[in-house]
Amino acid sequence: MPGDRDPQDVVAFLTEQHARIRRLFDDAAGSRGHERAERFGELVRLLAAHEAAEEEIIHPFARGRIDGGEPVVEQRLEEEQAARRAVRALEDLDTGTPVFLERLARLRQDVLAHAEAEERYEFTHLRVAAGRDQLANLAKAVKAVQAAAPARPHPGTAPAAVRNGRS
Template sequence: MGTATKEQDVVDLLLDQHQQIKALFAQVKAADGDAKRDAFRQLVRLLAVHEAAEEQVVHPAARDGAGEAVVAARLHEESDAKKVLSDLHDLGTDAPDFDVRFAAFERAVLQHAAHEEQEEFPELRRTTDAARLRRMTGAVKAAEAVAPTRPHPAAGESALGNMLAGPPLALFDRMRDAVSEWSRSGRG
């Protein structure tokens, strides 16, 4: 199943997003100047909403099948990634050491995605009926709609933490995104 499938399940959605993340990594590496900055902004946004939704919906559901140790390891990786992504965001794509730090970040994110795809997602599919997996797609999309658009490492990785801190942070991020876009468009 792909993105065109009306009855897409949550694992297919996340696998599609992993492919989008890989494509954005390639775009950032291939670009420079404004194009690089814009591709990086897209990557930051996708990673922020993707991880928040996984933390709220997917990881709690995967605990039964994949086990606490697998989920805890993914949450630890996500915590580390948020910190690095926040640092890269603050550093900016024009910084002299951005590319080196970005390459290390890419390796860590792709390794994290591989762990999810090999350890967590198969167990989620094995232990969760197909109708619930399809319903979880809607839950992930809803979580992404109210998720922050930037990493906030201090917010934590728990589902409860995301539900409590996520909406106010998302509102702030989305306002900041709108003002930034307005300023870049020349209307400011």
């Protein structure tokens, strides 16, 4: 995504995006009016691009190269699907309502737990399974997918392809 530093490996790049996602949740919750809507829109765009790249590049790699990768990837895909549904429901709400803030707080908790699980169960194993050059190539592939990713998540589209081994 524009504005991100350019780490040389995919784990550093995606972990940095997790930190940016945390900040955007905080910014959206801590702002009001038009600014909250803008921060939430920015968050939705980053989540969509981030998850699209993981589903197309990272999860298939992890599934095939990490011992026990299949259940790890399946759990992450379930979490991503739940987040898509929650984002879709939030998009239908007025960002100024207490209900929006309550649901945003729940989404934040779920997305950050998902990010921690990725970092612990997927990313640490990627560093072992892939060499420096491969991590750099994966970062380039992730960035290319993100550049072409939709601005909003689309429930039910990418995970089926990943689940069936097509990417």
